[in-house]
Amino acid sequence: MKFDMTLALADKPGQLLRALEPIAKNGGNIISIIHERDKPVEGYVPVSLVVDFPSRQNFRNAINELKNLGIAVIKSEEVVEKVRLTFILIGITDLKKIIESRIEGVEIIGLEILTPSLNKVSIKLDVETHAEAVNILVDHLRRLAEDQNALLIAPIYA
């Protein structure tokens, strides 16, 4: 999992190497690094990194070790890669249950409904979610459809 970090390093030789040690020790793979040596602020140089850690625990360990070394961590957050998915549900009777679905990391960004006089109601649901929540979302929608005797049409590779 990827993390976006900004460190403030003292503008002295050897500081970058010192900061990278806890990252390497915790299995961090540096994807990008920007070392802005020409923009020191009060003797500190900002260094922005994107690092791929094996787990959140590895990331937390690296941050703690950086702090113990007296290195200021200005920013540290997980890079969440979001995917947009479209679903169609046919025959849903209780729309409220879809709208009120609360799944962590899943956001409904679009809803289109066709209510023909003869046929069942058809709903197109557009959601934005992080990749890890896709299976949870599909299972949730499938259960919801089954409960209401409705048909869920999921994207081909969801």
Next chain:
Amino acid sequence: MRLLIVGFGFIGRELVKALRDKMSFLRSIDRDFKVVGIVDSKGYLYNGKGIDIDDLNKITRLSEHRDYKLGGTALDLLGQNLCDIMVEATPTNIKDGEPGLTHIRLALSRGIHVITPNKGPLVLAFRELMNLAERNECALLYEGAVAGAIPVFSLVRECLQGDKIVRLSGILNGTTNYILSRMFFEEISFEIALKEAQEKGIAERDPSYDIDGIDAACKLVILANALMGREARLNDVRIVGIRGITQEAISLAKRANYAIKLIGTIDRGLEVAPKLVPINHPICVHGTLNAIHIETDLAREITLVGYGAGKETISAILNDLITVLRKRGMSKFSSPKIV
């Protein structure tokens, strides 16, 4: 080599026509190639010197032939080792695989090469039949059983020998694809599209085998077992058909640049269900076309598109036949190994 054709329905008759047209080519591969027997549900024709194929094309029923033996069965001929290759083309029966399963078991146990487009025996007893073929050093080829003329098994067997297939998805039923395509392009209801398919002979009078996803699920089981080394059974497939698809759902999908297609997928599990497919995805083909999308560790993605039923299936059967003829006299046949 001596060929026995078991089953003289649509496929059997079309095969005989193709054999007539390609006989000189087949004899250029094996100058002794001949059709020695043809069996239908009530009897058979047998001539050890070879049946005159031109005679056969003048009749619609085998029983009209002067040498027809009423009451004889395929087992009579197989039991006497009167052939080297059998094309088993009796109707698919997914309940117990019969009569095809018994024909194939007997043929393989006697070292007779088997070519079959019959899904039933392959769905129910794939591993057993492959082991039987291996033990008796003969071929069991079944290109026509899945997606008709699309050469998926041959492609993987010959051209992807070092690849591991990690996922496979496809449109494996032409009838449902025709119905969904008509709903997509003509904005007609499911009921009208189905009726139209029945009138054109694309859908059966009882269309449940196709529209409820059972046919596609059978093909998925064969693909999973043959190409990915699974031990899948029909019960392992999560199946949802297309009966519930409304015109409104198709319109909503279309406005968002998707088509609804009945997709078979082999991933962690096996599933046949209607899915939203981006209209620019290579698998998004229309009409009665089938498509198979293979994802492998080395080649990454390969898509095959072609006709999945009808007389195009003869292409697959003939290719299997030529494969056997070309390998005659060479080292023993062995089942392809899966990476």
